[in-house]
Amino acid sequence: MATKEAAERKNLMTEQIKKLGKGVQIADEQGDKKLVEGFMADAFKGKASFDEVFPWPERSLKSAKKAEELLKALDKFFREKVNPDLTDESRDIPFELFGDMADMGMFRLKIPEELGGLSLSQTDYGRVISYLTSYYGPMAILVSADNTIGCKFPVWKYGTKEQKDKYLPELMRWPSGFCFTERNVGSDPARMETYALRVKENGKTIGYCITGQKEYTTNAVLTDNVPLAKFLSVVVRIVDNPSEIQTEKDVKKFCFGLFIVPTSSKGVNVGERLDVGLRNEFFGMHGIYNANPLFENVWANPDQLIGGEGNGFRISLQALNTGRMAIASSCVSIAKQCFSGSQNYAEKRVQWGTPIIDKELIGTEKLARQGLCYIFAMDAMTNYASLRFDSGKDSRLEATSSKVFSSEKMWMIVDNNVQIHGGIGYETHKSSSRRRKVFPADRFFRDARPNRIFEGSTQILSQWLVGEGMKFLKPFAQMGTWKEKFLLLCELTVNRINFVRIPDVPRPLRKHLKFVRRKVRKFSNRVLFFAARDMVFLALQSLVDKEDKKKLAREMLTSRQLTLWRLFWIASYLSAMVVSCSRAVHFGADSAVEMADGFCSEARLCIDNLFREFYRNNDRKMRRIADGLKEDRYAWFIHSDILPLIDQLNLK
Structure with a gap:
């Protein structure tokens, strides 16, 4: 009987995830299965793990030395050759500067030395990006899009030796691009329509034909109809029949792939059509090379697929993590x-x-x-x-x-x-x-x-973080064994009774870490309360009619984004307080302690206000007004005394 009830709970939980959309299901299926770790992860469990942050982590001295040399070269490069005002006005980075950037190693910043790169750590790579941004933002976007989410990362991390030998030498001399976003795909991969059709011979896949259009691909086009990147990293769905894009509903059968596609390939269209070959223009970031490439039956050999079939979305998630x-x-x-x-x-x-x-x-x-x-x-x-x-x-x-x-x-x-x-x-x-x-x-x-x-x-990532932080509760929500549940209960109990020692910090910061220790437990109690309430709602759903099920589903934490938003900011402020104190101790300067003390004092006010908002808020009232918006209840007021552009532009 217990097994049957657990199975029913798991099915109900699965239904809740489905209601969030297929994109969430895909992210849940293909994301990292390992539970998150660190101070913030432990905060969800009620433990203030100061030892995760104190002492301040050591950095690579070898990488730091290389970064210092590169920053000096960049300083000279900027002062002598880059005029942000002229570049901002012309919306172009002078073409001759690309060669200078390649010579400095800007397109191989994180590639290991043994493969021909500079082998910068993520920390020092961030320093370089920071320096570029401080002078001319679009140049930082060009370099970051290439090094972080372009072709280099998947080839370096997941490519075979043959793929590395084939692609990396040229990739390290020129910027590349990343193709994920589509007209109907922002953060929802379930709506991806670009596909790679398997081409088989005697039952064996001998290649793929890629068809579809991507949007907002940075480094795609140099000028109208002329490509900038020589290679694009293209995330697609792999199918045996194009009809699967519309007919296949089971996300577990979705197969994503990541291909390295030369822009010189037949069928890669960055010209001819106005929605393809023209650079996208933005009201800011003048000088980024962004476009909407079209792939029309583009042939791809099996060695252009990186990481094998089924891993394209997973590789993208890892690239985006460092991109953040x-x-x-x-x-x-x-x-x-x-x-x-x-x-x-x-x-x-x-x-x-x-x-x-x-x-x-x-x-x-x-x-x-x-x-x-x-x-x-x-x-x-x-x-x-x-x-x-x-x-x-x-x-x-x-x-x-x-x-x-x-x-x-x-x-x-x-x-x-x-x-x-x-x-x-x-x-x-x-x-x-x-x-x-x-x-x-x-x-x-x-x-x-x-x-x-x-x-x-901001909205997507804040919800994702809380979801990841609460995954440790899965043994209760799904088919966890009694042993798993008992061990988790023991851990949560110990976290609440165990005395966590405050690190040795200057006196002005000590009171803030004591505050964190108290509020971490309160934060975890809130998390457990919402999780327990959801389990009650799940149990009730099997006893009520369809209409009441909808009402219960709307009260589930997965649907209460404003509550998730508050949980996110509490967790972030608590973490920010601890790392700020550790950073101040690492600097060893009185001025650093003053800045950390100032921030922590402000963060404490924000955290207390966020906790109060769990009990005192207007969420339900605002939700009713939001429902009224869908019914056009307020259109008479909003459209009064204006000439509505949504009508003039036929946006409806």
Whole structure:
């Protein structure tokens, strides 16, 4: 009987996952099966694992030395050959600079020395990306898209010796691109329509024919109808018949593959059609080479498939994980640059007899509270995630948290930079620099915005992180053995009664770590409460009618994204507090302790407010209003006194 009940619970759990969409099912099926580890993972279990963060991890001195040499070369390169204003205006990186970048090793940053690369660690790779971003963002995007998610990563990590020998020499001399996104595919791989049709002879696969169109492929097109990348990394569904794209409903049978496709291949179309051959233009990031390549029956040999059939999506997820750390590094760089511009302007700008930095709403609020203290935490989180990755430890939660946290706080700092500069911050740099020397606030404002979308949007990643953090509870939700359940209960109990020693830190930081120790247990209690409630709802679903099942499903944690959002931010703030304290101790400077103390004091207020919101919120009321939006209940008000562009442009 117990086995039957467990099976029923597992089936109900599976149904809940299905209701989230096939994309979630695919991510659950093909993602890393290993449970997440580290301070943040242990926080879900109620344990403040300070020993995961203290002492601050060591970095590779060999890689650091190479990075220093490269940064010196980049400094000279930027000062002598790159003019961000001209490049921003022309929307092109001068073609001759690609050769200089190749000579410096910009297209082989993380490839091991034995394969011809620079063998930079993830930490030092992030420093290079940060440096590029601080001067000219589109150049950082070009390099990051190539090194992180382009062709190099899959070939280096998953390619055979023959594939490495064939592709890497040319890949290390020129940028490549990554093709995943489609018109109906952002974060949902279940809707992918680009496919590779198996071509068989005597029952053996002798090749594939790739058909479909991708969107937003960086490094795809140099100028209209002329490719930039010589190779594209293309993620597709592998099928025996094209009809499977529409007819196959079982996601467990979806087979994804990752192919290395030369842009010179017959059928790779970056020209002729307006929706294919023209570079995508964005209101920011002028100078990135982005387009929507079309694949029309493109032949691919078996040796172009990397990692074998069925591993394409899995490889993409791993590439995107390191990509998130690179995005976080870019965000820290942008935040530092804009903060520096804000501080400089606030010190010089005098209003009513005093510099505006002396005004509380500028110096105290915008610069100290919302600026410097958050930048210190962002920098600590990003470096810690990279150092964990370099040491071979699991860094999935740290990478995701640092990306979301840094991109959200960076945007606040960038917006404050424009606000502090006032009218001249909104004026283009080209226009304002005709009258005076001024910080290019407009360019950073335009270029910074996509970082909240790249490599997974804030909304998607926050939900994913909490889901991964709660996977340790699966033995209860599914068919775990009694032994597994007993051991998990013992672990959770020990975490609550075991005394965790506070690391040796300066006195101002000690109280913050004590706060973390208390709140980690409270956070875990909330997690367990929601998990237990979901189990009750699952049990009730087998007893109620169809309409009540829908109501219960809507109360499940998987459907309550605002609750998941609060859990994400509590976990992120707690982790940020600990890594900030460890980073401050590592620096050994009083000023570092002051910044960490300032951030932790602010984080404590945010955490307490988030806990209160579990009990005091307007979620259900706002949900009813959201339901009314679908019924057009408020259209009479929204469309009054405007000429609706959605009607003029036929967007409905």
